[in-house]
Amino acid sequence: MSVTAAETVLAIDTSGPRLQLALAGDRLAVRAVEEMAKGHAEILFDRIGRLLAENQIAYHQLTRLAVTTGPGSFSGLRIGISAARGLGLALNLPVIGVPNLLALSLGAEPGQPVDVVLDARRSEFYVQSFSAPGKPETPPALLPGEVVLANYPAKGTGMVSDPQVDILRLAEFALEVDPAAFPPDPAYVRAADAKPQTTKLVARAGH
Numbered sequence: 001m002s003v004t005a006a007e008t009v010l011a012i013d014t015s016g017p018r019l020q021l022a023l024a025g026d027r028l029a030v031r032a033v034e035e036m037a038k039g040h041a042e043i044l045f046d047r048i049g050r051l052l053a054e055n056q057i058a059y060h061q062l063t064r065l066a067v068t069t070g071p072g073s074f075s076g077l078r079i080g081i082s083a084a085r086g087l088g089l090a091l092n093l094p095v096i097g098v099p100n101l102l103a104l105s106l107g108a109e110p111g112q113p114v115d116v117v118l119d120a121r122r123s124e125f126y127v128q129s130f131s132a133p134g135k136p137e138t139p140p141a142l143l144p145g146e147v148v149l150a151n152y153p154a155k156g157t158g159m160v161s162d163p164q165v166d167i168l169r170l171a172e173f174a175l176e177v178d179p180a181a182f183p184p185d186p187a188y189v190r191a192a193d194a195k196p197q198t199t200k201l202v203a204r205a206g207h
Contacts, residue, residue: 006026007025007063007064007175008025008026008061008062008063008064009023009024009025009062009063009064009066009171009174009175010023010048010051010064010066010171011023011024011065011067011167011170011171011174012044012048012066012067012080012083012084013067013068013080013165013167013170014040014044014068014073014076014079015068015070015071015072015077015080015100015165016072016073016076016163016164016165017035017037017073018033018034018035018036019032019034019036019040019043019044019047020032020033020034020165020167021047021048021167022167022168022170022171023052023055023057024171024175025063025175028057029168029171029172030051030054030055030168031167031168031171032050032051033167034047038075040076040079041079044080044083045083048083059087059091060091062091062093063093064093064094064095064096064174064179065088065091065094065095065096066084066096066097066098066170066171066173066174067080067081067083067084067095067096067098068097068098068099068100068103068165068170069081069098069100069184069186069187070100070186070187070189071100071101071126071140071188071189071190072100074188077186078186081097081184081185081186084097084184085184094179095184096174096177096179096182096184097182097183097185097187098170098173098174098182099140100118100163100165100187101116101126101127101128101140101189102116102128102134102136103166103169103170104116104118104160104162104165105128105130105133105134105160106133106134106166106169107133107160107162107166107169108130108133108160109133109158110132110133111132112132112133112157112158113129113130113132113154113156113157114129114130114132114157114158114160115128115129115130115152115154115157115158115159115160116128116129116130116159116160116161117152117153117160118161118163119161120142120190123144123145124142124143124145124190125142125143125144125145126140126189126190127140127141127142127143127148128140129154129157141189142190
């Protein structure tokens with residue numbers, strides 16, 4: 001799916017200890033990042049309005065929205081996803097949900113395979129392998145630390161472990177994708193249905 005000159009996306013990330021916003025489109029690539037452990041809900045719409053005003057963009061000029069869907073802070077994810085869904089409904093815009101592990105892969109070297117390994121605490125890690133940034137090779141999984149240390153990154157594969165999403169790269173990614181393939185649904189990963197994926201992921205890492 002190719003972006004047209006008329007496309008303008010607003011991206012939102014409240015999944016971690018910061019508020020991240022970005023605008024991307026034709027000759028437009030700006031971001032606003034504000035460190036904060038909590039309180040996203042109280043200032044989110046004020047900051048969105050400020051970013052739009054600073055770049056002379058009106059709400060009705062937006063053509064799509066994007067939001068991180070996790071894994072991440074439960075409260076933060078709920079705030080960001082709810083805000084994006086609400087704006088999408090009010091403005092009649094598609095809302096693109098981008099899982100955090102995929103979003104993190106976008107910061108890797110273009111065209112090269114990469115493993116995203118994110119500390120999930122409790123001696124566990126969120127893991128997902130990509131054949132190239134933004135192109136999943138395996139589903140996300142939650143693995144024990146000893147398994148991750150023994151198998152990741154795979155030979156010849158890069159690794160991303162910094163949990164901060166590059167919000168501008170996410171916005172630019174959201175310009176190119178089919179919204180139907182990226183619903184704005186929470187992606188918590190730390191759930192029972194993540195466990196059967198472990199064998200497949202470890203087998204992939206052993207190549």
